[in-house]
Amino acid sequence: MTAFENKKAENIFLPREAVILNIKETSQLEKHFTLRNADASKMIFEPGQFLEVSLFGYGEIPIGLASSPTRENSFDIVIRTVGRVSTAINQLKEGDSLYIRGPYGNGFKLEQLRSYPILVVAGGVGVCPTRSLIQYIMDRREEFKSFTLFYGTRDPSQQLFLEDLKQWRCSDKVEYYETVDKADEHWEGPVGLITELFKKTSIAAETRVIICGPPIMFKFVIYELDKIGIAHNHIFVDLERRMKCAIGKCGHCQINNKYACLDGPVFALSDISNLEEAF
Amino acid sequence: MNTYFIKESDFNNFIDNMLLQLPVIAPVLSSESVESFFSFEFLKNHDELRLDYDITILPPKKAFFPPRQVIIEFSHGKFHGTVNAKKQVLLGVHPYDIKAIDQTDFLFTENYEDINYTAYRNATTLVCSNIQTISKRAFWGSISHDVPARGHDAFLTKLTDLNEAEEEGYLFEVFNEKGHELLSFGQFLLATELQIQQAKSINESIKDKCPQQLNYSQDEMANTICRSFNNTALWDELAQDCFSCGSCNTTCPTCYCFNVEDSWNIDQQSGQRTRYWDSCMTEDFAKISSADGQSENFRKTTAARMRHRIMRKMVYLNDKLGTQACVGCGRCSIACTADIADPVNIIKRIMEEAANDSL
Numbered sequence: 257m258t259a260f261e262n263k264k265a266e267n268i269f270l271p272r273e274a275v276i277l278n279i280k281e282t283s284q285l286e287k288h289f290t291l292r293n294a295d296a297s298k299m300i301f302e303p304g305q306f307l308e309v310s311l312f313g314y315g316e317i318p319i320g321l322a323s324s325p326t327r328e329n330s331f332d333i334v335i336r337t338v339g340r341v342s343t344a345i346n347q348l349k350e351g352d353s354l355y356i357r358g359p360y361g362n363g364f365k366l367e368q369l370r371s372y373p374i375l376v377v378a379g380g381v382g383v384c385p386t387r388s389l390i391q392y393i394m395d396r397r398e399e400f401k402s403f404t405l406f407y408g409t410r411d412p413s414q415q416l417f418l419e420d421l422k423q424w425r426c427s428d429k430v431e432y433y434e435t436v437d438k439a440d441e442h443w444e445g446p447v448g449l450i451t452e453l454f455k456k457t458s459i460a461a462e463t464r465v466i467i468c469g470p471p472i473m474f475k476f477v478i479y480e481l482d483k484i485g486i487a488h489n490h491i492f493v494d495l496e497r498r499m500k501c502a503i504g505k506c507g508h509c510q511i512n513n514k515y516a517c518l519d520g521p522v523f524a525l526s527d528i529s530n531l532e533e534a535f
Numbered sequence: 536m537n538t539y540f541i542k543e544s545d546f547n548n549f550i551d552n553m554l555l556q557l558p559v560i561a562p563v564l565s566s567e568s569v570e571s572f573f574s575f576e577f578l579k580n581h582d583e584l585r586l587d588y589d590i591t592i593l594p595p596k597k598a599f600f601p602p603r604q605v606i607i608e609f610s611h612g613k614f615h616g617t618v619n620a621k622k623q624v625l626l627g628v629h630p631y632d633i634k635a636i637d638q639t640d641f642l643f644t645e646n647y648e649d650i651n652y653t654a655y656r657n658a659t660t661l662v663c664s665n666i667q668t669i670s671k672r673a674f675w676g677s678i679s680h681d682v683p684a685r686g687h688d689a690f691l692t693k694l695t696d697l698n699e700a701e702e703e704g705y706l707f708e709v710f711n712e713k714g715h716e717l718l719s720f721g722q723f724l725l726a727t728e729l730q731i732q733q734a735k736s737i738n739e740s741i742k743d744k745c746p747q748q749l750n751y752s753q754d755e756m757a758n759t760i761c762r763s764f765n766n767t768a769l770w771d772e773l774a775q776d777c778f779s780c781g782s783c784n785t786t787c788p789t790c791y792c793f794n795v796e797d798s799w800n801i802d803q804q805s806g807q808r809t810r811y812w813d814s815c816m817t818e819d820f821a822k823i824s825s826a827d828g829q830s831e832n833f834r835k836t837t838a839a840r841m842r843h844r845i846m847r848k849m850v851y852l853n854d855k856l857g858t859q860a861c862v863g864c865g866r867c868s869i870a871c872t873a874d875i876a877d878p879v880n881i882i883k884r885i886m887e888e889a890a891n892d893s894l
Contacts, residue, residue, distance in 0.1 A: 267616040507792030
């Protein structure tokens with residue numbers, strides 16, 4: 257008998273079923289899904305971790321969890337219509353099923369954030385994975401010091417989680433600032449790049465900062481943080497890569513010698529700032 | 536475990552008896568024009584077996600990590616994994632390829648075990664064989680040469696340069712139960728001390744006969760290559776003629792990157808999720824798509840991709856593997872249309888540039 261015949265290792269590529277409880281059309285491009293494991297089991301994860309989400313016949317894509325594990329009965333993901341898989345998923349209806357693997361990766365290191373002032377800088381769809389942390393902090397506000405949130409989008413139509421935004425604007429749990437690169441006729445808020453928001457408030461040097469957004473945004477935000485004097489091991493970046501297998505094998509998400517799927521997708525800036533392929 | 540001897544005259548019977556019981560994957564002649572090309576294929580009879588091959592076009596990893604592998608089948612909303620490994624023999628693998636298999640064994644098992652690899656690997660009896668003919672681009676004599684070949688179940692050495700009184704044949708070393716099982720297929724005798732010494736000297740003396748040599752230590756190479764990371768002009772020069780075809784990856788025994796895609800059957804109700812070999816030298820490998828046709832490519836240029844390939848082979852995995860992820864087979868050198876993939880030339884160029892800089 258060979259070693260294999262004795263062993264019943266799990267096939268890591270087999271997904272499990274998740275049922276769509278609710279779908280919100282958050283903008284023209286994105287849909288916000290609330291899901292539950294089909295076997296009704298609780299999804300155990302850390303804010304910042306991601307899932308491999310698939311639809312048979314179309315394929316599988318990595319998607320950051322967009323809700324906090326403190327919301328126990330369901331979990332959220334947001335899918336932007338980009339390619340074959342996301343287009344197919346965004347045609348599903350409530351009650352339909354998706355297939356998921358995970359959670360995978362290293363999330364936001366909560367133990368390094370607790371009892372410090374927090375700044376989250378979210379650009380565009382970068383608000384989706386950071387929402388898992390935003391919700392977590394809102395739910396357990398007493399564990400953290402001040403909480404500031406910057407959210408920037410290209411234009412007002414790109415804003416996601418409109419209900420959350422309404423709540424964040426008037427909540428005393430978060431100091432919320434938003435901006436758009438370009439206004440439309442209805443927009444009454446600030447216009448300008450996300451870095452403009454640094455002028456609106458003062459960020460303490462001991463603040464722990466989380467950044468998630470398009471690659472171009474990182475260096476400008478880091479430039480602002482350097483001016484404040486925030487140490488690079490206190491800055492955490494959530495990177496997007498083509499995490500095809502999520503288990504550190506397929507090679508697509510490699511950043512120099514690191515794997516976004518295993519070592520990230522959340523990295524301390526000090527761990528990757530010397531990696532040329534990071535930004 | 537013991538060491539055995541099988542006479543040349545009994546060898547064909549051994550192969551044929553084995554073929555009656557088990558599928559055997561072994562080197563055969565693939566095509567012959569000006570040169571001979573060999574490949575690992577399912578053996579039909581002893582006549583096809585070419586243990587005198589120099590190198591095969593593709594490495595033997597395909598026996599458990601095939602170029603295309605269905606990993607999930609789905610039908611009408613149901614799905615299942617497809618792992619169904621049956622006992623097989625992979626015979627005639629040269630020591631450098633054994634070292635490469637040892638690496639992929641580790642890489643498919645670390646962190647998360649992938650049974651789509653390990654099930655087939657574990658069901659395979661791996662028989663190493665001595666190198667009878669040296670490929671013209673081989674450099675295994677001077678890279679990963681201090682790492683022992685391991686993970687094989689038996690080792691076959693053809694005894695040559697014998698005295699007239701000595702019987703022609705093969706020494707057959709058996710390392711474990713899987714190797715031992717093969718003894719039942721042939722007329723094996725216990726090897727004599729002389730035969731064991733002959734085999735040892737055959738396998739030792741071949742190590743200095745590679746046509747290409749790298750005269751640097753592993754650390755020297757790793758450190759210098761690592762330090763050359765930001766020498767953009769050098770990487771531009773090395774990648775100048777690259778077509779981004781990925782042949783260097785496809786033929787590499789230590790490459791294990793893959794992509795996964797779904798496809799439908801003609802009924803549009805069922806289909807499969809298939810993984811296939813992918814290449815970090817191709818343009819789209821590190822590309823992600825965003826909305827409205829935009830994309831971000833984290834290794835846009837051929838130079839960035841060439842650098843990544845060399846870093847992966849010579850630097851990034853060294854700590855994990857205890858050796859470079861290059862075993863010196865020279866397949867990439869042969870496969871590259873532009874003849875720019877040869878690690879020997881690349882490493883020599885990087886070392887030479889670093890030496891000039893430090894003058």
